[in-house]
Amino acid sequence: MALARPIGILLAKELRTEFRTRELVATTLVFVLIVLVLFSFTFDPTAVESRRFGPGLLWLALLFAGSLMLHPSFTREQSNETLMALRMAPIEPVAIVTAKILANFCFLAVAEVILLPVFAVLYNLKLWPVVGRLSAVLILGTLGLCIVGTVFAAISSQARMRELLLPLLLLPLLAPALIASAEATAGLLEDPPALSTVWIGVLATFDTIFLTVTWLFGEYLLEE
Amino acid sequence: MQFDKRYGARFAARDISLSIAPGECVALIGHNGSGKTTLLKAAALLIRPSAGRVQFSNVGANGAGENSLAIKRYIGFVSHSTLLYDELTAEENLVLFARLYGLDSAEECARAALDPAGLASRGNDLVRNFSRGMRQRLTIARALIAAPKLLLLDEPSTGLDRAGHQWLGAALASVAATGCTVMMSTHGASEVNAIVTRAVRLLSGSIVEDSASSGSPRAMLAAALAAHQEA
Numbered sequence: 001m002a003l004a005r006p007i008g009i010l011l012a013k014e015l016r017t018e019f020r021t022r023e024l025v026a027t028t029l030v031f032v033l034i035v036l037v038l039f040s041f042t043f044d045p046t047a048v049e050s051r052r053f054g055p056g057l058l059w060l061a062l063l064f065a066g067s068l069m070l071h072p073s074f075t076r077e078q079s080n081e082t083l084m085a086l087r088m089a090p091i092e093p094v095a096i097v098t099a100k101i102l103a104n105f106c107f108l109a110v111a112e113v114i115l116l117p118v119f120a121v122l123y124n125l126k127l128w129p130v131v132g133r134l135s136a137v138l139i140l141g142t143l144g145l146c147i148v149g150t151v152f153a154a155i156s157s158q159a160r161m162r163e164l165l166l167p168l169l170l171l172p173l174l175a176p177a178l179i180a181s182a183e184a185t186a187g188l189l190e191d192p193p194a195l196s197t198v199w200i201g202v203l204a205t206f207d208t209i210f211l212t213v214t215w216l217f218g219e220y221l222l223e224e
Numbered sequence: 225m226q227f228d229k230r231y232g233a234r235f236a237a238r239d240i241s242l243s244i245a246p247g248e249c250v251a252l253i254g255h256n257g258s259g260k261t262t263l264l265k266a267a268a269l270l271i272r273p274s275a276g277r278v279q280f281s282n283v284g285a286n287g288a289g290e291n292s293l294a295i296k297r298y299i300g301f302v303s304h305s306t307l308l309y310d311e312l313t314a315e316e317n318l319v320l321f322a323r324l325y326g327l328d329s330a331e332e333c334a335r336a337a338l339d340p341a342g343l344a345s346r347g348n349d350l351v352r353n354f355s356r357g358m359r360q361r362l363t364i365a366r367a368l369i370a371a372p373k374l375l376l377l378d379e380p381s382t383g384l385d386r387a388g389h390q391w392l393g394a395a396l397a398s399v400a401a402t403g404c405t406v407m408m409s410t411h412g413a414s415e416v417n418a419i420v421t422r423a424v425r426l427l428s429g430s431i432v433e434d435s436a437s438s439g440s441p442r443a444m445l446a447a448a449l450a451a452h453q454e455a
Contacts, residue, residue, distance in 0.1 A: 088269075
């Protein structure tokens with residue numbers, strides 16, 4: 001409970017700031033749409049190929065968009081050193097990181113809600129019958145992306161070449177989550193659709209491990 | 225406080241040994257890069273000493289943990305930067321920090337803090353539309369919102385005009401009158417120096433002169449001002 005209050009306060013601040021600027025959601029959405037449209041026109045997939053390659057393309061696009069979106073989450077605190085003000089406050093440092101993770105999750109989730117219908121149309125996929133189970137995969141996959149991405153955005157924000165460093169750190173580490181998300185999504189597009197408990201388990205384990213590591217070492221992430 | 229701070233092989237602070245009594249107002253003077261900001265950040269628990277420790281009334285607080293959180297509640301800090309969110313209004317910035325400091329009725333506290341800073345009529349304006357001087361007033365109002373017992377100021381008169389200097393001097397005088405301990409870096413030329421009871425001069429990360437052991441704070445501040453104007 002001691003953590004919930006500052007997390008709520010900081011999450012509200014993140015959402016309010018984004019609502020005013022609309023920088024992160026707008027750029028992420030545009031980027032993912034461009035990638036999916038380009039993939040669609042480049043490969044011109046048939047219905048079978050869409051079911052086979054669509055999930056991988058979707059998650060790759062989300063991964064690239066995530067690495068683009070996560071980068072400013074800490075660097076935009078640097079212009080007025082507002083992160084220093086948050087570190088000065090009598091709150092656990094992990095509350096700052098957790099609020100950022102939840103905010104990034106919200107931003108990416110909004111982009112996904114808009115993106116999915118476009119993805120279904122472009123790749124001629126029937127997502128509506130599996131939307132509930134697909135939501136579960138998206139939630140777990142997006143959470144994994146946001147946990148790892150936010151942590152590494154915090155680490156790389158103090159480094160030189162930070163724009164290049166984040167994707168270099170992020171992409172290899174997220175490979176298990178990417179594979180599990182793509183495989184679980186592919187199972188939902190088969191006939192009949194099936195939600196793989198194995199891949200869902202992998203995603204849940206991935207999220208739990210990185211959330212625990214973040215909770216244990218969160219205080220060191222924000223130190224100068 | 226008794227500590228060293230090293231970044232790689234370079235010492236930002238070396239053999240710092242400073243004991244400050246409650247209610248003292250200490251001016252840190254010295255050239256750029258002399259270690260004033262490092263000392264203030266260490267006192268604010270923003271940096272972890274490489275050796276030694278910062279201690280508050282017998283409570284050690286070098287890192288995170290229960291002690292640090294309890295101590296942070298009573299520290300106000302004004303940095304070179306504004307520490308404000310440009311995309312939030314002045315009132316929203318103050319409400320945010322009032323809530324993080326666990327104040328009851330944060331909105332009322334924020335409105336009450338805007339008034340003495342002369343920003344009551346601009347509370348609903350975004351900070352990005354403020355002038356440098358207005359931002360600095362808001363920065364100081366933010367640092368004072370939780371009624372700190374230790375106020376740390378890194379060149380607080382930056383960006384303030386003549387009236388702003390006078391406002392800051394009066395604000396700090398009223399804070400000092402409550403028994404709040406104040407430590408600030410200064411170049412010597414400001415109304416805020418009126419409240420100074422002790423001056424400490426730093427050079428290359430070390431304390432080289434302390435008015436508590438020799439000399440007067442006024443003379444040290446005058447010398448610092450002369451040196452600053454020469455530079």
